Amino acid sequence: MKNPVSEKLEKSKNRSVFNAFYYPGLRSSRSVINSFDMYPTVLASMGGRVDGGRLGLGYAAVGLDAVNPDPEWLDGLRRNSLNDSPVYDALWFSAH
Secondary structure (H helix, E strand, O other): OOOOOHHHHHHOOOOOOOOOOOOOOOOEOOOOOOHHHHHHHHHHHOOOOOHHHEEOOEEOOEOOOOOOOOHHHHHHHHHHHOOOOHHHHHHHHHOO
């Protein structure tokens, strides 16, 4: 849906989602949480346990199981998840 900043957003290479949680007494173990961290963080914020602090591709940022992942982990994830895939491209383009 178009909005007053649509043109700026379309030109930007680095776009991010902003999420804010307000829960009295809830403290994060770190200042940056990526989209993969949302699943374990939301679960932990509701009182769920995340064994080892990791669930799916993300790490819990709050609660008893909160973990600070190795900074190289996110760099590696970005490198590997943003790669071009000829197999994926072939599926995508053959479907259209």
